[in-house]
Amino acid sequence: MQSWIPLVPESASTVSWKVDALYFYLSGVTLFFSLLIGSVLIFFVIRYRRRTPYEIPRPVAGSHKLETIWTVIPFVIAMTMFAWGARLYFEQYKVPENAIEVYVVGKQWMWKLQHATGQREINELHVPVNRKIKLIMTTEDVIHDFFVPAFRTKADVIPGKYVTLWFEATKTGRYHLFCAEYCGMNHSGMIGSVIVMETREFDDWLSGNVGSTTPAAAGQQLYQTLGCASCHGANGEGGRGPTLAGIFGNNQTLQTGDTVRVDEGYIRTSILNPQAQLVTGFGPIMPTFQGQVSEDQLVQLIAYIKSLHAEGQTPTTAASPATTAPRPGASPTQNIR
Numbered sequence: 494m495q496s497w498i499p500l501v502p503e504s505a506s507t508v509s510w511k512v513d514a515l516y517f518y519l520s521g522v523t524l525f526f527s528l529l530i531g532s533v534l535i536f537f538v539i540r541y542r543r544r545t546p547y548e549i550p551r552p553v554a555g556s557h558k559l560e561t562i563w564t565v566i567p568f569v570i571a572m573t574m575f576a577w578g579a580r581l582y583f584e585q586y587k588v589p590e591n592a593i594e595v596y597v598v599g600k601q602w603m604w605k606l607q608h609a610t611g612q613r614e615i616n617e618l619h620v621p622v623n624r625k626i627k628l629i630m631t632t633e634d635v636i637h638d639f640f641v642p643a644f645r646t647k648a649d650v651i652p653g654k655y656v657t658l659w660f661e662a663t664k665t666g667r668y669h670l671f672c673a674e675y676c677g678m679n680h681s682g683m684i685g686s687v688i689v690m691e692t693r694e695f696d697d698w699l700s701g702n703v704g705s706t707t708p709a710a711a712g713q714q715l716y717q718t719l720g721c722a723s724c725h726g727a728n729g730e731g732g733r734g735p736t737l738a739g740i741f742g743n744n745q746t747l748q749t750g751d752t753v754r755v756d757e758g759y760i761r762t763s764i765l766n767p768q769a770q771l772v773t774g775f776g777p778i779m780p781t782f783q784g785q786v787s788e789d790q791l792v793q794l795i796a797y798i799k800s801l802h803a804e805g806q807t808p809t810t811a812a813s814p815a816t817t818a819p820r821p822g823a824s825p826t827q828n829i830r
């Protein structure tokens with residue numbers, strides 16, 4: 494599978510051609526000015542060469558007009574690069590609502606992935622074509638970098654926090670997945686594939702790979718065994734900690750008076766370092782769970798908390814298994830648990 498220009502990888506996502514367009518614009522501008530400056534340089538060397546050993550050149554007077562021209566033109570060009578690049582950046586890194594969620598945990602030297610419907614994969618990611626996929630990524634050890642050249646998408650995966658990335662593949666096929674951050678001896682072996690399938694095929698794949706519990710269900714189990722429920726009862730029972738139902742995606746007021754949006758990172762911090770962002774009205778009584786839960790388990794707890802909805806509230810997040818295919822006009826993916 495080759496693209497029409499052998500210099501760039503195949504283009505297989507909604508943003509890849511936009512990245513290429515910007516790339517070619519930058520290369521074009523660079524090439525144009527390199528050639529222009531190069532040829533003018535050669536021309537001047539010949540035109541203004543010293544003709545006799547005692548020749549004294551005419552003194553050069555400054556020119557405001559020239560100065561202005563060669564300041565304004567590069568400025569305008571640089572600003573087009575900035576505006577274009579910034580626009581594309583925001584498009585690429587602002588995760589759309591209603592994407593299918595996949596949890597990614599990097600470790601030396603493999604990618605561990607889990608679908609919201611429970612299927613686990615290592616160094617392979619199966620996704621349906623023409624659907625937005627959101628990756629929620631972290632790492633167990635050092636910094637890795639999730640890079641799919643055909644989608645023109647990549648992000649560093651950082652220990653201790655969640656990085657989100659999204660893409661929408663436009664063509665079925667198998668695409669390279671690389672770790673693009675030097676992460677130790679077998680960094681070069683930390684490779685895999687993203688397999689883009691027709692929706693029907695993907696549904697078959699999903700139903701053929703059941704067996705593991707969903708992250709949310711595993712999280713619920715953990716929630717019980719770790720004793721979370723004794724303080725954070727689903728609907729406020731317990732009373733020693735804030736209720737967690739329906740908090741995901743909403744704002745919480747902290748003791749400091751600040752508000753914070755409850756996202757994956759906030760829940761993670763609150764489990765590992767509960768005193769860091771204390772919700773107003775509650776004492777600093779929660780113990781840390783640092784060292785007691787693995788990255789995989791953290792992801793499960795977060796998936797469970799996301800799936801909790803306040804009474805009478807309609808589910809809105811894409812986290813609960815039933816909403817992994819939330820686009821209206823729905824594919825059969827929706828029915829698969």
Ligand code: CUA
Binds near residue numbers: 599600636672680
């Ligand atoms: Cu992981 Cu390089």
